[in-house]
Amino acid sequence: MTDEPTPSRRAFLAGTAAAxxxxxxxxxxAQTADPLITEVQPWASAFGDPVDAAPYGMPIxxxxxxxxxxxxxxxxxxxxxxxFTPIHALEGTITPQGCAFERHHSGAIELSKTDYRLMxxxxxxxxxxxxxxxxxxxPRHITTAxxxxxxxxxxxxxGAQLEGCQFTQGMIHNMEYTGVMLxxxxxxxxxQTAGKWVxxxxxxxxxxxxxxxxxxxxxxxxxxxFANGEALRKEHGYPVRLVVxxxxxxxxxxxxxxxxxxxxxxxxxxxTSKYTDMMPDxxxxxxxxxxxxxxxxxSPSPQAPxxxxxxxxxxxxxxxxxNGRITRVDVSTDGGATWxxxxxxxxxxxxxxxxxxxDMTWDGSEMFILSRAMDETGYVQPxxxxxxxxxxLNNVYHNNSIQTWWVRADGEVENVEIA
Amino acid sequence: MTDEPTPSRRAFLAGTAAAxxxxxxxxxxAQTADPLITEVQPWASAFGDPVDAAPYGMPIxxxxxxxxxxxxxxxxxxxxxxxFTPIHALEGTITPQGCAFERHHSGAIELSKTDYRLMxxxxxxxxxxxxxxxxxxxPRHITTAxxxxxxxxxxxxxGAQLEGCQFTQGMIHNMEYTGVMLxxxxxxxxxQTAGKWVxxxxxxxxxxxxxxxxxxxxxxxxxxxFANGEALRKEHGYPVRLVVxxxxxxxxxxxxxxxxxxxxxxxxxxxTSKYTDMMPDxxxxxxxxxxxxxxxxxSPSPQAPxxxxxxxxxxxxxxxxxNGRITRVDVSTDGGATWxxxxxxxxxxxxxxxxxxxDMTWDGSEMFILSRAMDETGYVQPxxxxxxxxxxLNNVYHNNSIQTWWVRADGEVENVEIA
Numbered sequence: 158m159t160d161e162p163t164p165s166r167r168a169f170l171a172g173t174a175a176a177x178x179x180x181x182x183x184x185x186x187a188q189t190a191d192p193l194i195t196e197v198q199p200w201a202s203a204f205g206d207p208v209d210a211a212p213y214g215m216p217i218x219x220x221x222x223x224x225x226x227x228x229x230x231x232x233x234x235x236x237x238x239x240x241f242t243p244i245h246a247l248e249g250t251i252t253p254q255g256c257a258f259e260r261h262h263s264g265a266i267e268l269s270k271t272d273y274r275l276m277x278x279x280x281x282x283x284x285x286x287x288x289x290x291x292x293x294x295x296p297r298h299i300t301t302a303x304x305x306x307x308x309x310x311x312x313x314x315x316g317a318q319l320e321g322c323q324f325t326q327g328m329i330h331n332m333e334y335t336g337v338m339l340x341x342x343x344x345x346x347x348x349q350t351a352g353k354w355v356x357x358x359x360x361x362x363x364x365x366x367x368x369x370x371x372x373x374x375x376x377x378x379x380x381x382x383f384a385n386g387e388a389l390r391k392e393h394g395y396p397v398r399l400v401v402x403x404x405x406x407x408x409x410x411x412x413x414x415x416x417x418x419x420x421x422x423x424x425x426x427x428x429t430s431k432y433t434d435m436m437p438d439x440x441x442x443x444x445x446x447x448x449x450x451x452x453x454x455x456s457p458s459p460q461a462p463x464x465x466x467x468x469x470x471x472x473x474x475x476x477x478x479x480n481g482r483i484t485r486v487d488v489s490t491d492g493g494a495t496w497x498x499x500x501x502x503x504x505x506x507x508x509x510x511x512x513x514x515x516d517m518t519w520d521g522s523e524m525f526i527l528s529r530a531m532d533e534t535g536y537v538q539p540x541x542x543x544x545x546x547x548x549x550l551n552n553v554y555h556n557n558s559i560q561t562w563w564v565r566a567d568g569e570v571e572n573v574e575i576a
Numbered sequence: 577m578t579d580e581p582t583p584s585r586r587a588f589l590a591g592t593a594a595a596x597x598x599x600x601x602x603x604x605x606a607q608t609a610d611p612l613i614t615e616v617q618p619w620a621s622a623f624g625d626p627v628d629a630a631p632y633g634m635p636i637x638x639x640x641x642x643x644x645x646x647x648x649x650x651x652x653x654x655x656x657x658x659x660f661t662p663i664h665a666l667e668g669t670i671t672p673q674g675c676a677f678e679r680h681h682s683g684a685i686e687l688s689k690t691d692y693r694l695m696x697x698x699x700x701x702x703x704x705x706x707x708x709x710x711x712x713x714x715p716r717h718i719t720t721a722x723x724x725x726x727x728x729x730x731x732x733x734x735g736a737q738l739e740g741c742q743f744t745q746g747m748i749h750n751m752e753y754t755g756v757m758l759x760x761x762x763x764x765x766x767x768q769t770a771g772k773w774v775x776x777x778x779x780x781x782x783x784x785x786x787x788x789x790x791x792x793x794x795x796x797x798x799x800x801x802f803a804n805g806e807a808l809r810k811e812h813g814y815p816v817r818l819v820v821x822x823x824x825x826x827x828x829x830x831x832x833x834x835x836x837x838x839x840x841x842x843x844x845x846x847x848t849s850k851y852t853d854m855m856p857d858x859x860x861x862x863x864x865x866x867x868x869x870x871x872x873x874x875s876p877s878p879q880a881p882x883x884x885x886x887x888x889x890x891x892x893x894x895x896x897x898x899n900g901r902i903t904r905v906d907v908s909t910d911g912g913a914t915w916x917x918x919x920x921x922x923x924x925x926x927x928x929x930x931x932x933x934x935d936m937t938w939d940g941s942e943m944f945i946l947s948r949a950m951d952e953t954g955y956v957q958p959x960x961x962x963x964x965x966x967x968x969l970n971n972v973y974h975n976n977s978i979q980t981w982w983v984r985a986d987g988e989v990e991n992v993e994i995a
Contacts, residue, residue, distance in 0.1 A: 205683025264624025
């Protein structure tokens with residue numbers, strides 16, 4: 158499964174000079190026949206778009222394959238469903254809002270800032286209702302954090318594999334949020350001594366209510382209204398969503414309308430019938446909120462095969478941990494027999510996506526490539542077998558195991574399991 | 577000049593509870609009459625958008641005022657012109673590609689990856705032509721950097737003021753780039769001892785040729801193909817642009833097609849007839865590439881007036897320096913008589929936009945608000961008068977002086993100069 162754009166006719170004509178060179182740079186001699194070098198091209202002899210062409214721009218048409226995608230048969234209805242970030246085609250650490258995965262329980266609602274209200278009630282001295290403008294008057298903070306669905310990679314537990322890095326591991330995104338700290342809003346209301354939990358509801362029909370221990374609520378939970386510099390998009394909770402760094406995505410309540418303070422967890426439908434981990438003995442683990450350290454190679458991967466043949470190859474991937482910073486990522490090209498440290502590129506922020514690169518020379522033969530993340534707590538990303546030994550095969554959530562890609566000699570890549 | 581969205585009718589009906597409260601949080605008692613609290617709202621009782629609604633999403637309609645804008649009379653043609661980032665409406669540090677300012681000399685061209693070529697020639701051992709795929713095989717790096725037009729704030733030199741923060745200071749953006757280091761490409765070609773400069777050309781009709789000293793080219797200049805996680809947008813140089821951290825935007829050549837190595841600067845049209853600084857004695861300063869430390873309060877500002885009356889007020893702004901990290905930002909609310917340090921929010925990265933916040937209580941009377949940036953070299957952002965004393969009034973470029981906003985008692989804000 159690939160989703161490369163179709164080459165233009167011009168490219169096809171010029172293709173002899175560029176394709177299959179197998180060298181990092183084609184020798185100058187070979188280029189004398191390349192009309193892209195020797196002839197004046199249309200884009201160099203005519204005006205392009207004016208500055209008023211697109212007040213708000215979209216990606217160029219050549220990138221129309223870099224979109225979030227959903228899988229119809231996964232869920233009964235697309236209003237209570239999921240789509241996937243095209244992580245196989247992205248680089249760096251930021252996920253653009255436009256292609257960042259969505260998970261809704263009753264669809265993405267349209268709620269204006271003027272219609273927006275946030276209530277804080279329960280075990281507080283002074284129940285409060287904030288307008289959107291009220292929130293803008295509290296001290297603002299910035300944090301970059303990954304948001305991963307607890308079910309990311311969940312099909313892998315039982316060995317049912319969705320082909321493609323996007324579909325296997327794409328229920329994740331990473332944005333720079335600006336908002337106010339939940340602790341500042343709670344302080345305004347005055348949490349009573351008996352208050353030990355908050356229960357957070359969204360303004361959508363599902364409400365997606367989730368309980369969060371007060372300790373976390375007072376730590377790094379943010380009531381956010383900007384993502385990647387601009388307002389949250391509709392599908393990401395406009396105008397206000399909760400950001401719960403390091404914890405599973407379903408707790409990042411969108412269109413947040415109420416935060417109640419209670420003496421215990423509410424144990425609502427969303428935190429009992431879902432988002433608990435079925436163990437082999439039939440019992441369910443609950444309150445497994447933290448997303449443990451994980452990594453995945455995003456290219457090469459099933460939707461991003463190797464097209465250039467043997468020689469220099471850049472392996473790129475993402476690593477993250479809900480417990481802090483990524484300190485190291487190892488890559489194996491022999492199915493896990495040997496490991497070599499990859500480069501951490503850019504910043505390794507706490508509870509945020511971290512990019513790694515591994516520069517290698519590919520000999521053109523098949524490889525089983527894997528990555529393994531370590532975080533600042535000393536935790537090491539486990540093998541799939543290690544997780545299954547403890548948690549069995551009937552689980553859906555919290556698969557943070559090592560992902561294996563089989564790179565074939567022809568450069569195509571498949572999602573496989575190795576013994 | 578404001579560009580707030582028009583409130584919906586529902587908001588108007590509910591407005592009595594929310595508007596003009598003047599308190600951070602309205603008391604619970606006042607909310608009992610608010611239908612947004614007491615009644616089930618339509619968005620809480622119907623499905624929203626399904627997950628296949630927008631494979632690549634756009635901002636919600638309520639944010640349609642947050643767009644880049646151009647000023648028709650500023651230039652003769654919109655294909656050789658500029659537009660402005662809506663910095664008055666953004667937060668955090670990242671600028672989304674879709675609303676990041678554009679400057680073109682002959683329009684934004686459409687150039688596919690398959691049609692793309694990059695030539696390195698001149699004083700090199702081995703002239704080379706790279707395809708796009710060749711570039712993907714070099715080690716990738718990530719850097720976050722601001723790109724500021726040398727003319728940002730240029731109208732202010734002579735006191736001709738464009739109303740609005742967007743138009744006055746919006747020729748700037750800040751993105752996370754991924755690409756390959758120019759030094760790695762130059763090493764592949766082998767720079768000869770006589771080579772002291774590179775000359776960089778774009779594939780557009782203007783070519784926008786610019787000379788860069790070899791020392792900078794071998795330092796932190798990047799040949800970038802991703803911005804904010806995804807492919808560069810067309811208007812930002814798809815598929816490949818130069819990133820020249822800390823240096824003026826016109827050197828960040830888009831659609832880069834050739835990098836020539838020479839023993840001296842080429843002194844092309846773009847670096848002599850433009851982008852030099854006219855001094856009072858009629859001589860022009862040249863090679864003024866670095867963008868010195870600067871800051872601006874983005875809200876409140878002329879397009880972002882205060883609507884909520886006296887009480888808690890969040891002042892938010894941006895600071896940056898082409899010479900390194902921002903170490904401190906001071907804010908004055910009395911026209912520069914006294915200064916108080918603002919909070920640096922999030923990370924203060926070298927040669928990147930840094931967000932500052934200043935939390936204050938506004939007494940409802942008029943203010944002259946200013947910000948002043950300091951960087952790690954010890955440089956302090958100068959007053960406008962200090963710059964004029966040396967550089968006069970006939971300049972266009974490199975106005976990094978302190979910007980003053982006059983906040984009136986009614987909350988409206990104007991761009992003013994103070995003695």
